[in-house]
Amino acid sequence: MSRRPIAQQPRAHVPQRPLWLCRRCAQPWPCGEARLALLHEYADDPARLRIYLTSCMHDALADLLKLNPETAPTAETTFTRFLAWTAPRAARDAADPAVRSEPSPARLAALSSLRLWRARRRSI
Template sequence: MNGDGVSAAEVDPKLPSEHVPLRPLWLCRACGQPWPCGRAKLALLTSYQGNRVNLLLYLSGCLHEAIDDLHRLNPSTTGDVRNLFDRFLGWPARHRSRRR
């Protein structure tokens, strides 16, 4: 959250306008899939093309917020943080290794 109580996911102008996270559930508002959904990933890759570090920083902030939100919703079933890490930060690494 920034000083205005707005999350990184809500203020990033590069985020695809229709495939945004529904917080605190972290599901896609458009398709209902876990966010970032496939279309959000494609849009993020396009938006952050040539700026991989900023993409990873943005997704790291989203991961942190998702962990907090999901834990607040149900502390006993937050799940394995490794799964959330892969959901937010694993796919850019896999995408890069496929391009090489």
């Protein structure tokens, strides 16, 4: 198996400090690819992932405030960027107003039909 020379190897999606942009795709880090890689790397210990990203968030806030205090992101947007996506799905769904909204009429009709079908099946 031949190896690529180092100059030709694709770069990982890692942060470029102090801008906190992805070195590979120039998106705000953690970009989508970095998130997938981090989820894979920390699959066995999601708490460690959140601890790692909390320290990155802290460093990013400090770096971005030093660069330009007037345009630095708020703590809320930085939290969303670094940590909100790591929450368990149930917690994210509970916080999302679109998920908490009332079910659609079609969904209610389907649930009603299912309940009727189950009731009839039990009575047989």
